[in-house]
Amino acid sequence: MDLTHIHMLLNHFPIVGTLIGAGVMLWGMVRNQKTIKAVAAAIIIAMTVMAVPVYLTGEPAEERVENIPGISESAIEEHEEAAELAILVMAAAGIASLAALLLQYRSSSKVPFSIATLLTLLAFAAMARVGYLGGQIRHTELYPDQPVSQQVGSHESDDDD
Numbered sequence: 001m002d003l004t005h006i007h008m009l010l011n012h013f014p015i016v017g018t019l020i021g022a023g024v025m026l027w028g029m030v031r032n033q034k035t036i037k038a039v040a041a042a043i044i045i046a047m048t049v050m051a052v053p054v055y056l057t058g059e060p061a062e063e064r065v066e067n068i069p070g071i072s073e074s075a076i077e078e079h080e081e082a083a084e085l086a087i088l089v090m091a092a093a094g095i096a097s098l099a100a101l102l103l104q105y106r107s108s109s110k111v112p113f114s115i116a117t118l119l120t121l122l123a124f125a126a127m128a129r130v131g132y133l134g135g136q137i138r139h140t141e142l143y144p145d146q147p148v149s150q151q152v153g154s155h156e157s158d159d160d161d
Contacts, residue, residue, distance in 0.1 A: 004064045007057035014054060014090060015131045017047040018124040021097075025117045034104055037113055041101035044120050048094025051127070055087045071137060079133040086126035093119040 021043035028036030058080065065071050096119045100112035 003057040003060035007061040010054045014047050014051040015127045022120040041097040044097035045094050048090050051090045075137045082130045082133050086130045089126045090123045093123040
């Protein structure tokens with residue numbers, strides 16, 4: 001297994017995990033349950049940590065696939081630029097979640113978790129966009145400007161004569 005495999009294996013965690021973390025955090029805020037909010041913060045912190053190896057293995061993955069015929073260099077660059085923004089937003093969400101977790105036992109303010117929730121939702125959106133753009137590198141069926149050709153096989157029977 002090389003760094004490209006690690007990138008492909010781990011890249012779904014920050015997307016799905018951040019969505020789950022945001023949902024749990026919203027649920028904890030609605031229920032006003034410290035334990036649920038703490039679990040949500042732990043999920044977001046874990047996804048922030050998970051995003052680091054995904055980000056760091058992106059460049060080796062690019063080097064491995066950039067010379068394969070049919071791979072779009074512009075798709076790789078767009079994915080890379082989106083990842084640079086997403087890792088920053090994810091870091092902000094992780095830091096805000098850690099701060100909210102630490103502050104929840106010292107204060108009854110809802111502001112720290114509100115900020116963490118907002119940043120987590122932004123991180124999910126950013127990570128989902130990175131995943132979408134990453135899929136377009138190799139999965140040409142995801143290109144929005146290219147129709148997917150469908151070949152319809154002949155289903156006529158020889159008994160129709």
